[in-house]
Amino acid sequence: MTTAQSNAASLSWYEASARQRVEALLDRGSFCEFIGPEQREASPHLSIFDLPEQFDDGIVIGRGRLEGSSVLIAAQEGRFMGGAFGEVHGAKLTGLLRAARMLKEDVLVLFDTGGVRLQEANAGELAIAEIMRAVIEARRAGIKVVGLIGGRAGCYGGGSLIAGTCSRLIISEQGRISVSGPEVIETNKGVEEFDSRDRALVWRTMGGKHRYLIGGADTFVDDEALAFRQAAINTLEMNGRYDLPLLTAEQQRLERRLTRFSPAADAIDVWQTLGIEAPTEIPGLPTKEFMRRAADKRENADDAR
Amino acid sequence: MTLDDILAGLFTNDSEIETTGATIAGQAILPDGKLIHVLGITQGQPLGVDEAIALAGRVIEIIGSGDRAPILFLVDSASQRMSRRDELLGLSEYLSHLAKALLLAEAEGHRTIGLLYGGSAAGAFIATALATGTLVALPGAHPAVMDLPSMARVTKLPIDVLKAKAEATPVFAPGLDNMVQTGGIHVVWDADAPLASQLAAVLERPATQDDRGRLGAERGGRRKAADIADRVVALATSSQQASQHG
Numbered sequence: 001m002t003t004a005q006s007n008a009a010s011l012s013w014y015e016a017s018a019r020q021r022v023e024a025l026l027d028r029g030s031f032c033e034f035i036g037p038e039q040r041e042a043s044p045h046l047s048i049f050d051l052p053e054q055f056d057d058g059i060v061i062g063r064g065r066l067e068g069s070s071v072l073i074a075a076q077e078g079r080f081m082g083g084a085f086g087e088v089h090g091a092k093l094t095g096l097l098r099a100a101r102m103l104k105e106d107v108l109v110l111f112d113t114g115g116v117r118l119q120e121a122n123a124g125e126l127a128i129a130e131i132m133r134a135v136i137e138a139r140r141a142g143i144k145v146v147g148l149i150g151g152r153a154g155c156y157g158g159g160s161l162i163a164g165t166c167s168r169l170i171i172s173e174q175g176r177i178s179v180s181g182p183e184v185i186e187t188n189k190g191v192e193e194f195d196s197r198d199r200a201l202v203w204r205t206m207g208g209k210h211r212y213l214i215g216g217a218d219t220f221v222d223d224e225a226l227a228f229r230q231a232a233i234n235t236l237e238m239n240g241r242y243d244l245p246l247l248t249a250e251q252q253r254l255e256r257r258l259t260r261f262s263p264a265a266d267a268i269d270v271w272q273t274l275g276i277e278a279p280t281e282i283p284g285l286p287t288k289e290f291m292r293r294a295a296d297k298r299e300n301a302d303d304a305r
Numbered sequence: 306m307t308l309d310d311i312l313a314g315l316f317t318n319d320s321e322i323e324t325t326g327a328t329i330a331g332q333a334i335l336p337d338g339k340l341i342h343v344l345g346i347t348q349g350q351p352l353g354v355d356e357a358i359a360l361a362g363r364v365i366e367i368i369g370s371g372d373r374a375p376i377l378f379l380v381d382s383a384s385q386r387m388s389r390r391d392e393l394l395g396l397s398e399y400l401s402h403l404a405k406a407l408l409l410a411e412a413e414g415h416r417t418i419g420l421l422y423g424g425s426a427a428g429a430f431i432a433t434a435l436a437t438g439t440l441v442a443l444p445g446a447h448p449a450v451m452d453l454p455s456m457a458r459v460t461k462l463p464i465d466v467l468k469a470k471a472e473a474t475p476v477f478a479p480g481l482d483n484m485v486q487t488g489g490i491h492v493v494w495d496a497d498a499p500l501a502s503q504l505a506a507v508l509e510r511p512a513t514q515d516d517r518g519r520l521g522a523e524r525g526g527r528r529k530a531a532d533i534a535d536r537v538v539a540l541a542t543s544s545q546q547a548s549q550h551g
Contacts (some may be wrong), residue, residue: 030505034540035533045476055332061537062546072541073319087476091530095537102538103545109314118459121450121477122487123527125427126517129435132401132528133515133532140385161431164401179396179428180387184539187455188387205393211443216395244368247409254358254395261394270393302405 003034011225013150014174017153018060021110024054024225025148025232026064026073033062035092043086045120054080057088060095063105065232072105078112078153085158086117097134097145106236109166114181128158135165144168146235146284148228149175149217150208154180167240169305170231171217173287175208181214182206194235204267204283210288213271213282214257215299222287249304257299274298306443306496308347308379311422314500315377328356330363336389336501340416342415344366345379352429353386357399360433364406369415375416375508378407380434381423390442400428404436411438411512418507421446421490426479435489438512441503442481442490449479473525488521488530 011024022031035041037055046053058080063072074093076083093109100107116124135145149155149164150172155163160177163169171177180188180197195201204210212220219235221227234303264270274297282290306314308329312322314335322331322343327350333343344363346352367376385396411417419437426449434440434448442448456477458462473485481513484490496502516532521527 004536006382032544034537034544041529041533045474046468046528048470048474063541070545087527087530088533091533092537094518094530095534096541097378099538099541103541105541116450118451118456119477121456121479122483122489123476123521123550124433125431125450125531126489126527127530128431130515130517130534132404132431132436133408136405136412140412157428158431160397161401161404161428165316165405168321177395177397178392179385179400180392181533185392187458193387202344210393211395214395216398228383242409244365244409244413247402247406248365248369250405251358251362254354254399254402255362256357257394262390264393265390267393279332 012173012223013225013228014152014223015033016225017079018077018110018112021153022060022064022075023074025108025229026066027068030065031062033060034096035061041088043088043120045086045123049119050172051119057092058083058091059089060257061092062166066236069236070105071236072107074107075110076112076151078151081117082114083112083151083153084114084117085124085127086120087123087127089117090124090131094127094130094134095268097138099129100143100145101138101141103305104141104143106146106240107138108146108148108232110148110221111155111159111163112151112153112160114153114157115159125158128162131162131281133163136242137168139240142240144236144238144240146170146232148232149177150228154178154206168219168227168235169217170219170235170237171211172221172223173208174223175217176202176206177209177211177216178206200283209268209282210270211276213276213294213298214261215253215301217305218301220234220287220291244304251302253304306422306445308381311379311500315504326356328359328533330417335505338503340372340374342374342376344376346382346429346433347379349381349383349516351383351386352400352432353388353391354394354399355395358431361403361406364403364410367415368410373414375418376410377439378417378419378433380419380421382425382429382433384426385428400432407436407514410483416508416512418504421448423447424449426450439507440490441507444493444496445480446481448484454526482490484527486521486524486526488517488519488524489525491520505506
């Protein structure tokens with residue numbers, strides 16, 4: 001058997017399409033798609049709104065190999081309807097997770113989503129709930145479900161809640177995790193609560209560096225497909241579990257975070273409390289220097305997610 | 306129906322249920338003498354990091370007690386709390402944590418019953434009502450992902466056009482009937498019949514696999530979800546066997 005090899009020399013995860021990410025992440029030529037675009041399983045609801053459909057409904061699912069090991073994989077296409085969850089899109093991921101539990105295979109979920117697709121909001125909301133339950137049932141069976149976050153659309157709304165059920169999260173600086181998006185907060189609560197045009201505020205409140213520093217993500221990588229691939233290989237070496245001690249540890253971790261950081265008005269205050277050297281410099285730092293300053297200072301979620 | 310009416314209709318007088326801000330927690334005795342844990346978010350309040358961690362802590366205590374008694378989760382909420390502070394602190398983890406606690410409770414032998422008696426929306430709905438094993442509602446409950454005026458803004462469609470489209474499909478517009486048709490709510494209780502016996506009927510049924518997709522297909526509100534998910538499982542299974550034998 002030849003050494004497993006990936007496809008990409010250098011590929012920006014942020015710029016790549018869902019299919020490019022899948023190809024670059026997995027061993028070369030190993031991907032086999034389930035319900036691909038040739039099946040034409042598009043959304044039955046978008047035509048009500050005179051919106052264009054996509055034959056894969058904005059999500060690619062299937063099986064491939066990662067460093068020789070079989071994995072199930074799902075990748076959202078953030079450039080179609082903002083990667084949002086509709087009925088078909090969501091059901092493909094639900095089915096994949098149910099298969100993972102039955103077949104004892106780990107799952108990689110490549111998030112790139114604004115959340116629930118409003119044109120089919122009820123179906124999308126229920127899909128989120130079904131996926132979260134399927135993730136937990138798979139994890140109860142010892143399966144690892146790993147989320148990768150670094151796409152254009154970020155990981156917002158219901159997508160962020162699914163990410164919260166994953167065994168581990170890998171994130172790049174460009175990855176954003178948040179329930180309410182900046183525009184949603186501003187629209188509902190006013191610009192004094194959140195100025196969505198202040199991009200620096202958005203990045204330091206919801207972006208990958210902040211999430212990594214507070215333990216909201218486990219591995220921080222460059223915006224490179226190969227970096228995501230190596231991180232996924234490393235992450236899948238952990239043991240999968242989901243039980244009361246783990247949940248109790250997460251409760252303590254999240255309680256501690258509230259106690260420790262509650263007075264903070266801004267991410268800079270949080271980083272200051274963590275004891276990060278020159279916290280105002282964090283947004284501008286390259287990965288290597290960022291990781292040096294984060295080491296031994298960041299909160300981690302090991303065995304508490 | 307008010308919360309007090311509901312509690313009085315469900316339980317005997319021995320209940321010990323405390324309200325703390327927007328959350329409620331305690332224990333009650335069913336008419337047959339059995340214990341049931343009661344949790345909830347009330348008064349149409351948003352669910353933020355503080356409420357979610359408190360409720361999850363209660364669920365963890367219940368699981369740790371090992372009593373395997375059912376949990377009734379009452380819901381009358383707004384959406385998730387939309388604030389800079391909540392998002393800075395990682396609201397998604399707190400909401401997921403609450404949902405995970407409820408899902409673990411069900412897996413550890415506690416029946417989890419959601420009772421939607423008011424509003425609920427978006428992340429708050431997912432983290433509470435939709436994370437229970439069986440979700441029931443009272444008439445007048447009003448679940449939503451987003452209200453129609455906001456949806457009109459985002460979709461850039463006039464609200465009259467949206468209302469007309471909502472007549473033709475249950476798939477996007479807010480409301481109890483739509484959530485029932487899409488399979489999210491198992492049953493709507495009869496407010497004029499005794500609530501205690503309706504709860505007893507739910508508790509008598511054994512816990513099931515997630516059957517919301519099947520309900521949505523049967524009721525015509527989500528015709529594709531269950532079929533697609535089943536097909537993916539079948540394809541994943543057959544292709545794995547083929548590769549192992551090939």
